[in-house]
Amino acid sequence: MQQAPLRIAVIDQGAGIPEGKLAEVTKRFARGSDGRSQGAGLGLSIVEQIMRAHGGRLELRRNAGAGVTATLHFAPAV
Structure with missing residues (x-):
């Protein structure tokens, strides 16, 4: 029996991430450049490593209007 894929989406309606920066935010110590970011810049990097x-896998997409959707795509159980 084939299992349906499991996905969890977290939708943020904040300021968002500029299109050219989406690939960068999963790098270690990456932080926003708007001066409002707090933290060490490790969160999305850790999430991506755990998923891999x-x-x-981790998928990041910009939302229409504002914010970002982070989707966790889980591998099927064996």
């Missing part, structure tokens, strides 16, 4: 380690 378990055969899944």
